[in-house]
Amino acid sequence: MSEVWVSAPAAVPRRKERWWLHGLLFAATFLTTTYAGVVFAAGFRPALLLRMERAPSLFDPRLFKEGLVFSLPLLAILLAHELGHYLMCRRYGIDASPPYFIPFPPQISLVGTMGAFIRIREQIRDKRQLFDMAVAGPIAGFAVAVPLLAWGVSHSRVNPSPALSEGTVIFQYPILVQLFQKLFAGTTYTSMDVVEHPVLLAAWFGLFVTALNLLPLGQLDGGHAVYAVFGRLQRVLALPLLVVLAVLGLKWPGWWVWVLFTLVTGIRHPPVTNEAEPLDDRRKLVAAGVLLIFVLCFAPVPIQVL
8 A cells, every 4th residue: 555666776767658557557457445435325325235135246237336436536546646746857858657556455454555665767867847746746735635535524323322343443633634533523523433535544554655655654655755855864764763663553553554665765864965065945935745645644543353
């Protein structure tokens, strides 16, 4: 579920894109997320459960459109995120691949995907370019997620008597969801107290992916941004930040996956030529805004299973 950049050595020639592969992965992700969406729609509209029991497949034409209520908003958020990176690369003439979407069985990933990523095929040598490309994805994905989140929160309904059992999945809400709850319902509530509209769940996952990518570590978007802002100081901050994430893993073990990912891909960011040159004031202001986005999207325990 993470957007990852894999940098290759400089002077790698541009290659002919395998658009068929990108299209195939996107189509497969569309199917797996729609499959997950049918399940979420059935939780929101119990009458669908009877139809599902009679249907030979969750992709029965009568059910397929129900899954689109989840899959289309989710794919819109993920696509906006990746296109933010890709188009910024094109703007600077940097060789980068189109997005690779990652389909995944919804029985394992819940939402039918592990996100998407682009591959950068040449070394990024300028800190300003690095910063612009790093933040373009999260900003674009966040901009698409916010109106979807507002719609999803306003169309969810309170569940006065939740039926909880062992194995029930509870989505913990970040600050931004709570703010919209205050706006539309006048109070905040937990995932246990509401019947979540599929659009809310799609937006929630979009915020979750945004927070993951903005973790200030290694080769994640947040790691690129921190290095662009602080330069070589990032190498001093890297280990303490990694320790903080490892401690958070005591509350949600999923964070340990990203600790391991950072250890494998590198804790310290590789240098660029203008490492000591500070960013301009406009980019520093953007960096403050991106930090705010991270705070609004981050939940210490994103998912809880009873």
